[in-house]
Amino acid sequence: MEILKSIEDVRSWRALHQEVAFVPTMGNLHAGHLSLVKRAQEASKNVIVSIFVNPLQFGEGEDLDSYPRTLDADMEKLIDAGVSALFLPTAEILYEDDPFIIQPPQSLIADLCGKDRPGHFEGVATVVAKFFNIVEPTYACFGKKDYQQLRVIESMVSALNFDIKIIPVAIERADEGLALSSRNGYLSNKERAQALLLSQTLLAMKSEIEGLSKDQKIVTNSYQALEVKMTALLQAGGFIVDYLTIRAQKTLKKALAQDKDLVILVAAKVGKTRLLDNVELNI
Numbered sequence: 001m002e003i004l005k006s007i008e009d010v011r012s013w014r015a016l017h018q019e020v021a022f023v024p025t026m027g028n029l030h031a032g033h034l035s036l037v038k039r040a041q042e043a044s045k046n047v048i049v050s051i052f053v054n055p056l057q058f059g060e061g062e063d064l065d066s067y068p069r070t071l072d073a074d075m076e077k078l079i080d081a082g083v084s085a086l087f088l089p090t091a092e093i094l095y096e097d098d099p100f101i102i103q104p105p106q107s108l109i110a111d112l113c114g115k116d117r118p119g120h121f122e123g124v125a126t127v128v129a130k131f132f133n134i135v136e137p138t139y140a141c142f143g144k145k146d147y148q149q150l151r152v153i154e155s156m157v158s159a160l161n162f163d164i165k166i167i168p169v170a171i172e173r174a175d176e177g178l179a180l181s182s183r184n185g186y187l188s189n190k191e192r193a194q195a196l197l198l199s200q201t202l203l204a205m206k207s208e209i210e211g212l213s214k215d216q217k218i219v220t221n222s223y224q225a226l227e228v229k230m231t232a233l234l235q236a237g238g239f240i241v242d243y244l245t246i247r248a249q250k251t252l253k254k255a256l257a258q259d260k261d262l263v264i265l266v267a268a269k270v271g272k273t274r275l276l277d278n279v280e281l282n283i
């Protein structure tokens with residue numbers, strides 16, 4: 001695996017290959033990241049991964065300083081996985097003192113995580129746009145766990161005319177159903193056990209919606225009532241719920257009775273750890 005530390009290194013590596021697949025990460029790699037790598041390898045044999053904890057996407061009081069940094073273990077995993085190149089930029093080579101920021105449309109970021117984390121998606125869009133211009137990948141893989149992030153990136157690719165195919169990759173889960181995340185490492189044993197309620201709640205909502213749909217009993221209020229009921233259940237299980245909501249997959253707008261492709265999205269804190277999860281369904 002080639003280690004690329006400068007933009008020039010990446011450009012020289014890129015020039016050797018006709019097509020490449022890119023997996024941007026913030027490190028602390030787990031099976032979820034490795035499933036992105038695997039999917040990237042299906043698209044191209046030339047896979048480049050980046051590891052960069054992007055300060056622009058962390059708000060005040062968030063975990064930028066404590067975000068887990070495990071470079072040696074990450075490199076071993078990427079070598080074992082057969083990754084071709086690893087880009088390890090620093091904030092100094094990426095950002096000016098007063099960085100140029102990409103502003104995603106409010107219709108995509110005013111709600112959900114964008115509402116709870118002001119500036120977050122501007123930071124994500126900015127770093128990903130820079131990576132796209134530096135790496136010029138043919139394909140780029142993003143996990144569905146960060147569902148709103150995926151929509152922001154897809155929208156940016158279309159709006160800014162990047163010639164890149166975005167490949168969405170399914171959520172990787174631990175045996176008991178917990179969606180894999182670097183932030184799971186913050187959970188105590190007790191919190192980890194509590195956290196299982198998140199995916200259980202999503203699955204319960206999914207089967208309830210599927211049942212209603214089979215009996216043709218969906219009206220728009222059905223979704224609101226279900227959200228209220230299940231939010232209370234999560235709260236009773238010790239969560240502080242930022243949102244638990246049923247949305248249209250493409251637009252992330254509140255689902256209407258006639259929508260067919262839905263996603264149930266949740267963001268909730270257990271202790272100090274904010275967890276995300278979601279489940280898609282087609283009715």
Ligand code: PAF
Binds near residue numbers: 024026127149
């Ligand atoms: O999903 C992530 O890990 C980050 O948001 C990303 C896409 C690597 C940008 O920093």
